[in-house]
Amino acid sequence: MANTSSRTLRLLSLLQARRYWPGPVLADRLEVSPRTLRRDVERLRELGYPVDAHPGVDGGYALAPGAALPPLVVDDDEAMALAVAIQSQLAGGDGGDAALRALTKVVQVMPRRLRTRLDAVRVSTTPAAWSTGTGTAVDHTVLATLALACRDGERVRFDYRAADGAPSSRHVEPFRLVPLGRRWYLVAHDLDRHAWRTLRIDRITDARGTGVPFAVRTPPFDDVADYVRNRVQGTATGEQHHVEVVVEAPAEPVRARIGRWAEIRPRTDRTCTMVMDTDALDWPLHALGVVGAGFTVLSPPELAVLAQEWGARFVRAGAAGTGSGDG
Numbered sequence: 001m002a003n004t005s006s007r008t009l010r011l012l013s014l015l016q017a018r019r020y021w022p023g024p025v026l027a028d029r030l031e032v033s034p035r036t037l038r039r040d041v042e043r044l045r046e047l048g049y050p051v052d053a054h055p056g057v058d059g060g061y062a063l064a065p066g067a068a069l070p071p072l073v074v075d076d077d078e079a080m081a082l083a084v085a086i087q088s089q090l091a092g093g094d095g096g097d098a099a100l101r102a103l104t105k106v107v108q109v110m111p112r113r114l115r116t117r118l119d120a121v122r123v124s125t126t127p128a129a130w131s132t133g134t135g136t137a138v139d140h141t142v143l144a145t146l147a148l149a150c151r152d153g154e155r156v157r158f159d160y161r162a163a164d165g166a167p168s169s170r171h172v173e174p175f176r177l178v179p180l181g182r183r184w185y186l187v188a189h190d191l192d193r194h195a196w197r198t199l200r201i202d203r204i205t206d207a208r209g210t211g212v213p214f215a216v217r218t219p220p221f222d223d224v225a226d227y228v229r230n231r232v233q234g235t236a237t238g239e240q241h242h243v244e245v246v247v248e249a250p251a252e253p254v255r256a257r258i259g260r261w262a263e264i265r266p267r268t269d270r271t272c273t274m275v276m277d278t279d280a281l282d283w284p285l286h287a288l289g290v291v292g293a294g295f296t297v298l299s300p301p302e303l304a305v306l307a308q309e310w311g312a313r314f315v316r317a318g319a320a321g322t323g324s325g326d327g
Contacts, residue, residue, distance in 0.1 A: 007032070011040050012049065015063045022060040117144035124150035125177045126224050138184050138202050143177070145207040146186055150174045155191070155214055158207040160199060172197070173214045178228045185228050189217055196220060198231040241300050243276040243284045249293035258287050273298075281306050 007030060014021065014029060021029075027037040041051050041061055050064035117140075124147040142158070149156045153173075160170050172188035175196075179185075184201040196219060221227040243262075247254055251272035255264040262276040262284070274295075276284050281303050288295050297304040 008040055008043055008047075011037075012044060015044075015049075015051065015061065020054075020060055020062045022058060026061060117147070120144060120147035120151045121177065123147075124174075125179065139205070142204050142207045143184065143201060145209065146174055146201065146204075147177055149209055150176060153213050153216060155210045155212045156207055157210055159205045161203045161205075170197075170199070171210075172199075173217065175216070175219060176224045177201070178225060180225075180228055180232060185232070187219075187224055187228060189219075198228050241278055241281060241302070243274070243278060243281075243300065243303060244298040245274045245284065245288065245303070246296045246298060247272050247274055247288070247291060247293055248295060249291060254291050254293070257291050262287060285310060 011026075011030060014026065023034060023037065027034050030037065030040070032040070041053065044051050052062050052064055054060050054062070121143060146156065148154070155171065155173055157169065157171050160168050162168065171191045172186075173191065174186055174188045176187045177184060178187060186199045186201055186204070188197055188199065189195070190197045219227075246267065248271055250270060251264050251266040254272055254274065258264065258274070262274045265273040265275060267273055274284070274287070276287070278284065281300075284303060285307060297307060
């Protein structure tokens, strides 16, 4: 589900596009429950938009006829989050004319300071999308600081939390920002460790420019997007597994959920094959969980065993949860 601000903007756009919306149809278009739709409508009213509600089985919503609509009220972080999300979608080849129109409208009303930050994110970003959906929350002040440093060739310092929770301080020469799957990454040369690093931006805090310029180094890779994908999937080292799974769903919706994470090959109108090379068998199971359809493992046998272990754990968890409410 989209975040509240972007969903509210889409609700307003839909109400402007049609004179009247039946409630269930509008909730379905927004992919929310009727209760969430009512809350979003109330938020529009709080912002000054006159939305009429028509009760009953066939009830729905409409903007008041002839109303002079005030601008949508969002703060700096919300505006940046919305613009960055749309911009990333366009950079990844998705969204089409509707996304482009939305981005144009948002940028036109942005103050100059936000347009400068957004432009820095645009020129410093290399998309490498492999899945869709709501991403991990990113501090857009941190994102803008790193983007400006990438664009201007300025060294930065920040605090970083590793996957195991260990804190560290980093002094880096930032190279590129890469949105991959549901996260953003910074590719940079770490001056203390004398090595190139891929760092999750949602784990970065207190990012600040040092005012010290640097000459851009020649990276040890040709394609920064492939470099990040390989680092995240762990394909640079370790034992490789060739994964083939038959998924009980048509190819197009499966491809839309998984993106470039795996190759999706149509089999029939109702089934497809997911193919992936990885050294971490958890990754294909995560992907299959996102798809939400039945599947059969063709290879490797270890993946079938791991799926059975995961399934047994989920069954035990469900049984424990059901039992806790008895008696």
